Amino acid sequence: MAVDREHILRAAAALLTRKATSTMDEVAKAAGISRATLHRQFAGRDALIKALEELGLRQLGAALDAARLDEGTAADAVRRLVAEVEPVAGFLAFLVTENQLFEADEMNEGWNRIDDRITALFRRGQESGEFRIDLSPVWLTEALYGLVGSGAWSVQDGRVAAKDFQFMIVELLLGGVRRSA
Secondary structure: OOOOHHHHHHHHHHHHHHOOOOOHHHHHHHHOOOHHHHHHHOOOHHHHHHHHHHHHHHHHHHHHHHHOOOOOOHHHHHHHHHHHHHHHHHHHHHHHOOOHHHHOOOOOHHHHHHHHHHHHHHHHHHHOOOEOOOOOHHHHHHHHHHHHHHHHHHHHOOOOOHHHHHHHHHHHHHHHHEOOO
């Protein structure tokens, strides 16, 4: 029987989003495969995390594409971005807390491409006069990541309703970034 690598990654992502300290045994069980099969696909946790990083970057890139960041007002693009990121927010929150992905000298260039696209959105908002100019676009990008991660964890823990995810993030972020009239 052929092993579906994508299925393993999605099962691992779902599990690790809920329990970041899961063992390889737990990942194998969640994927419905043996530990030996898991190890044939991924030599260890580091290899699994690197493969998950690639999946996460693909998902985030697709969310940015779907959000059409260059269309309409920057504020509307932020709203679309948060809506498109919501389905993978917990997984992305897990990835950005995996220090091993950011400690190496050869950090995945995909993160820089994602950062550049979101930073460009905030810069566009500043240049159009929508957003404050005293907060750097890089800081606003990091603030967005923090809010998405916090929102995902709050929903996952049942502290806030899932239906409020987009509203909470967009209103807090845009409330702080909008330029006063």
